Amino acid sequence: xxxxxxxxxxxxxxxxxxxxxxxxxxxxxxxxxxxxxxxxxxxxxxxxxxxxxxxxxxxxxxxxxxxxxxxxxxxxxxxxxxxxxxxxxxxxxxxxxxxxxxxxxxxxxxxxxxxxxxxxxxxxxxxxxxxxxxxxxxxxxxxxxxxxxxxxxxxxxxxxxxxxxxxxxxxxxxxxxxxxxxxxxxxxxxxxxxx
Numbered sequence: 001x002x003x004x005x006x007x008x009x010x011x012x013x014x015x016x017x018x019x020x021x022x023x024x025x026x027x028x029x030x031x032x033x034x035x036x037x038x039x040x041x042x043x044x045x046x047x048x049x050x051x052x053x054x055x056x057x058x059x060x061x062x063x064x065x066x067x068x069x070x071x072x073x074x075x076x077x078x079x080x081x082x083x084x085x086x087x088x089x090x091x092x093x094x095x096x097x098x099x100x101x102x103x104x105x106x107x108x109x110x111x112x113x114x115x116x117x118x119x120x121x122x123x124x125x126x127x128x129x130x131x132x133x134x135x136x137x138x139x140x141x142x143x144x145x146x147x148x149x150x151x152x153x154x155x156x157x158x159x160x161x162x163x164x165x166x167x168x169x170x171x172x173x174x175x176x177x178x179x180x181x182x183x184x185x186x187x188x189x190x191x192x193x194x195x
Contacts, residue, residue: 008046010036012057020101024054024110024118051115054107058121061103062128069132079140080191083159087183090163095176105164130156137190146190155190162186 014035018027029040029050047053076085093099104125111119133156140146141155148155166182188194 007036007038007042011043011046011053012060015053015057016061016103019054019057019103020099020106023106024114051117054115055117055121058104058107058118058125062121062125065125066128078145079136079143080145080194082136083140083146083187083190084194087163087180087187090167091176091180091183094167094170094179101167101171102164105167108164126160129160133159140190145192147192148190159186159190 011032014032015027017035018031021027029043032043033040043053047056072082072085076082090099090102094101104122107114107118107122108126111122114122130153134152137146137148137155137159138152141148141152150158162183166179169182170176170179184194
């Protein structure tokens with residue numbers, strides 16, 4: 001049975017699609033209203049301003065990531081598989097265009113022009129992701145299941161930058177396979193025996 005549509009969730013989903021396509025300034029409430037078939041006043045009822053809308057979107061995006069990573073760790077306890085699964089998630093999303101780009105990575109490129117309330121949420125997402133990856137890489141190094149050449153935090157930042165850079169290159173070339181091609185050497189370096 002399908003869950004009834006929630007207008008606020010529909011607004012957030014439309015905003016996410018617009019942000020991935022054109023960034024923070026790439027849409028207006030009129031665009032969202034047209035896509036989901038409501039009046040702009042209805043959007044303002046749920047989100048008084050665009051700042052409120054995007055701040056909520058990024059906060060929920062981070063909360064979903066926290067929930068997703070917690071669930072992932074429950075099901076995939078080994079650090080090498082966690083990294084492969086995380087990379088595989090993005091590879092699949094880029095390939096099937098379900099999430100062709102990380103919303104926070106895209107917004108991070110716009111930090112100098114974002115409202116401070118949104119910038120804080122984007123930074124919080126990156127801090128969470130860096131902390132999670134640092135923990136995974138640190139455990140993997142301690143267990144001798146990952147090969148590292150720097151502190152876990154440095155390795156985590158490099159891995160995160162490679163993932164986001166691979167997303168950007170896949171988008172620039174219009175080729176989903178570019179993502180995996182760019183990420184493969186990083187995974188090979190970190191995970192012994194990876195082909």
